[in-house]
Amino acid sequence: xxxxxxxxxxxxxxxxxxxxYSWTGTAxxxxxxDSMYVITASSPSTVTFGSANDLASGKTIASFSTITVKCxxxxxxxxxxxxxxxxxxxxxxxxxxxxxxxxLKKSTSGSYLTVTTSSQTLATGxxxxxxxxxxxxxxxALIEPGFSYNGGKYSIVLTYTLTRQ
Numbered sequence: 210x211x212x213x214x215x216x217x218x219x220x221x222x223x224x225x226x227x228x229x230y231s232w233t234g235t236a237x238x239x240x241x242x243d244s245m246y247v248i249t250a251s252s253p254s255t256v257t258f259g260s261a262n263d264l265a266s267g268k269t270i271a272s273f274s275t276i277t278v279k280c281x282x283x284x285x286x287x288x289x290x291x292x293x294x295x296x297x298x299x300x301x302x303x304x305x306x307x308x309x310x311x312x313l314k315k316s317t318s319g320s321y322l323t324v325t326t327s328s329q330t331l332a333t334g335x336x337x338x339x340x341x342x343x344x345x346x347x348x349x350a351l352i353e354p355g356f357s358y359n360g361g362k363y364s365i366v367l368t369y370t371l372t373r374q
Contacts, residue, residue, distance in 0.1 A: 244281060246281070246282075248278050248280075248286075249276065249277045250367075251276075253273045265356070267351055269349065269350070271349050272316065273347070273348050273350035274350075275346070275347050277345045278334055278339065278344045279344070280344070281336050283373065284334050285330055287369065288313060288322070288370075289325065289328040290311070290365050292326065293307060293326050294365075295363040295365045296365060298361065300362060301360065302362060306363055308365055310352060310355075311323075311365065312350065312353070316346060316348065317346065331348070333374055
């Protein structure tokens with residue numbers, strides 16, 4: 210009986226002392242975040258040149274397009290024309306009206322960029338949602354065809370490219 214009592218006392222001592230030990234360890238959590246962006250550009254409405262004065266002085270279109278950017282890195286937005294000349298459709302339109310009659314600028318900027326087939330920086334911004342300062346803006350246009358091109362419909366595709374700054 211004494212042996213059993215001694216064993217029980219030793220067992221309780223062993224259990225009691227085990228409860229006093231603690232363990233400290235580390236674990237590493239890993240997350241992979243891809244570079245992400247979402248950009249939208251509204252399509253501008255048709256611009257009509259209905260008078261000789263329109264052709265002579267050109268037309269300025271405020272808020273020609275609206276652009277929004279959501280991005281997790283600082284960015285730069287470039288713009289270029291897909292072709293050197295406007296696409297001429299209907300009404301005997303000239304086939305040689307150059308992209309350069311179209312000039313664009315961020316509405317808060319002072320000077321226009323002449324559109325070419327080479328990308329030019331239109332705007333820059335910081336990481337963040339569209340509500341971040343500078344990540345939502347309008348683009349103004351200046352179109353100056355002059356009298357060198359026939360009446361008709363013209364269109365050109367603008368390509369916007371978002372890159373890391």
